[in-house]
Amino acid sequence: MIAVVQFGGSNCDRDAVQALEHLGYTAERVWHEDGLPDDTAGIVLPGGFSYGDYLRAGAMAAQSPIMAAIREREQQGVPVLGVCNGAQIGSESGLTPGAFTTNDRARFQCEHVHLRVENAETPWTQQFEQGAVISLPIAHGEGRFEITDERLSTLNANDRVLFRYCDPNGNVTTAANPNGSTDNIAGVLGDRDTTAVLMPHPERATLPSRQQAGTDGQGILHGFGARTPATE
Amino acid sequence: MTAYTATVTVRLKHGVLDPEAKTTQRALDRLGFELSALRSADQYEIDLEAPSTENAREQVTEMADRLLANPTIHDYEVQISER
Numbered sequence: 001m002i003a004v005v006q007f008g009g010s011n012c013d014r015d016a017v018q019a020l021e022h023l024g025y026t027a028e029r030v031w032h033e034d035g036l037p038d039d040t041a042g043i044v045l046p047g048g049f050s051y052g053d054y055l056r057a058g059a060m061a062a063q064s065p066i067m068a069a070i071r072e073r074e075q076q077g078v079p080v081l082g083v084c085n086g087a088q089i090g091s092e093s094g095l096t097p098g099a100f101t102t103n104d105r106a107r108f109q110c111e112h113v114h115l116r117v118e119n120a121e122t123p124w125t126q127q128f129e130q131g132a133v134i135s136l137p138i139a140h141g142e143g144r145f146e147i148t149d150e151r152l153s154t155l156n157a158n159d160r161v162l163f164r165y166c167d168p169n170g171n172v173t174t175a176a177n178p179n180g181s182t183d184n185i186a187g188v189l190g191d192r193d194t195t196a197v198l199m200p201h202p203e204r205a206t207l208p209s210r211q212q213a214g215t216d217g218q219g220i221l222h223g224f225g226a227r228t229p230a231t232e
Numbered sequence: 233m234t235a236y237t238a239t240v241t242v243r244l245k246h247g248v249l250d251p252e253a254k255t256t257q258r259a260l261d262r263l264g265f266e267l268s269a270l271r272s273a274d275q276y277e278i279d280l281e282a283p284s285t286e287n288a289r290e291q292v293t294e295m296a297d298r299l300l301a302n303p304t305i306h307d308y309e310v311q312i313s314e315r
Contacts, residue, residue, distance in 0.1 A: 055299070055300070098304060099304040099305050106254070148304060
């Protein structure tokens, strides 16, 4: 079972469940105070505005007791995917490196973007070719990826960048960067390949009924692996 | 135990873009003010009891490290005064 963790103010939790079920996964919303079910075989930190973005986006949810349980499972290799506010929670809690902060134009950016697959050898990207250009929607005010120069070098050296914002031809340019992210980074891995966060919304580009959004999100959600939940 | 008020000021690190400050500066420009720069910061006032100033500082520094500031983008300052 994939647990989609719901905080006060999460609002993409239902979308995530629907998208995962469409792909054949068993997924359930789990209220953060209830803890993780025993049969949790995957974890989604969904988008939204947990705790009204108080202090910093994701900062409050990152302190929720369920995060300790999530970290424990994460270290056992249970796949964890943070999307949008879930990415902010992931970085605030230290699951993934860097920080997501106010967009450079100080605007909420709600649009379709192109992403270049930077590392196709991860569970989240193995459905794509290295360097492939995919399209996903974004909807965020605080998506500018910031990281210290030192950690950025480590990130690049260890191939931890999943996606970069690019133009339709795969060129990583300033014009194609919707929020001023360092090095156009849109998504990164944690210490394990099974832990990933990204600002764009794969769950909003998974159901074929939403033709406009495309279905590139499916490949990312397939990162949860075998569809029969294995607890072993 | 002594009663203290700690003031924590959290600022973006030098070199980290501050779009909110930039926007505010532009708005002041529009109002006709002349300024060369504007920086923003968050300030928290924390009342606490502690056995000493040093202990109060230690506690509040930990609060800043663990929650009030994000070390990737922020620097912070702690000031302690008796209340």
